[in-house]
Amino acid sequence: MGLALVLALIVAPEDADQGISQRIFYIHVPIALTAYFCFGLGAVKALLLLWRGDERYDLESYVAIHQGTIFGALTLITGAIWAKASWGVWWTWSSNQLVLFLVLFLFYCAYFMLRYSLEDGPRRARSSAVYALFGVALIPVSFLAIRLAEDFIHPTVFTRDGPQMSGTMFATFVVSWGAVTLLAYVLYRVELAGKRLDADLRELREALQ
Amino acid sequence: MSWSQEELVAAAYGVVFVFVLVYVAIIATKLARLQRETAELVDLARARGSSDQAPDYAASVPAAREGEIGAS
Numbered sequence A: 001m002g003l004a005l006v007l008a009l010i011v012a013p014e015d016a017d018q019g020i021s022q023r024i025f026y027i028h029v030p031i032a033l034t035a036y037f038c039f040g041l042g043a044v045k046a047l048l049l050l051w052r053g054d055e056r057y058d059l060e061s062y063v064a065i066h067q068g069t070i071f072g073a074l075t076l077i078t079g080a081i082w083a084k085a086s087w088g089v090w091w092t093w094s095s096n097q098l099v100l101f102l103v104l105f106l107f108y109c110a111y112f113m114l115r116y117s118l119e120d121g122p123r124r125a126r127s128s129a130v131y132a133l134f135g136v137a138l139i140p141v142s143f144l145a146i147r148l149a150e151d152f153i154h155p156t157v158f159t160r161d162g163p164q165m166s167g168t169m170f171a172t173f174v175v176s177w178g179a180v181t182l183l184a185y186v187l188y189r190v191e192l193a194g195k196r197l198d199a200d201l202r203e204l205r206e207a208l209q
Numbered sequence B: 001m002s003w004s005q006e007e008l009v010a011a012a013y014g015v016v017f018v019f020v021l022v023y024v025a026i027i028a029t030k031l032a033r034l035q036r037e038t039a040e041l042v043d044l045a046r047a048r049g050s051s052d053q054a055p056d057y058a059a060s061v062p063a064a065r066e067g068e069i070g071a072s
Helices: A002-011 A020-052 A056-086 A096-117 A122-135 A138-148 A167-208 B005-071
Strands: none
Touching: A002 A020, A002 A167, A002 B005, A020 A056, A020 A096, A020 A122, A020 A138, A020 A167, A020 B005, A056 A096, A056 A122, A056 A167, A056 B005, A096 A122, A096 A138, A167 B005
């Protein structure tokens, strides 16, 4: 993360069009891609739960979606700051890309409402898994909306001709993406370990009392 | 309120930093709670272990003594 910060804030050259505000790109885009990945991972774990019936996938799916929601919130916040710097507004409802990402984020926020409205057990695990699988359909819609948008407000940097940036900028982006992915992985493992330990302790307490 | 470009870049990175910091603080709090609960359960298990052993010990002592008496 330290290397990514040094590259993004000091080493990477300033963008000719956007100036210094383009440096938000190095944190905003990796966080958005990580949010998509976490939601996708949550759906894969949900599918495994429904397919194999192994209860451990329920907790893994939940933690992945929780991480996705955190990174989704960060995507919206850093995106709003970048929008203020580039467009002069914090938010615009006329841009489908922004609204679709907000819909995706709110959809997964509702996942927690559904999950905690049901009693702990196989029924809750299966209902949460089905909901997580429905949500995954929104990911390609949200992702492709940025590419298929007609208003061209949201910039498209990666085209079929390759990344539309200099080598240093691309290297900075790759390092930042790697750092954010690593951060997400560490947070995922730590939260999962904490949840499993919590469940084990609860079971042990019930056995002892 | 007008924000300069530099302030907005600092705000974007600052928000991410604060989020990670808050997350780590929450995890640290949870870890402290889990450590406390583990210690409580260890105490509970030890107390139960000693109370389970006590009747066995009490029961075994007269039998052993009787054995000793019988042997002598």
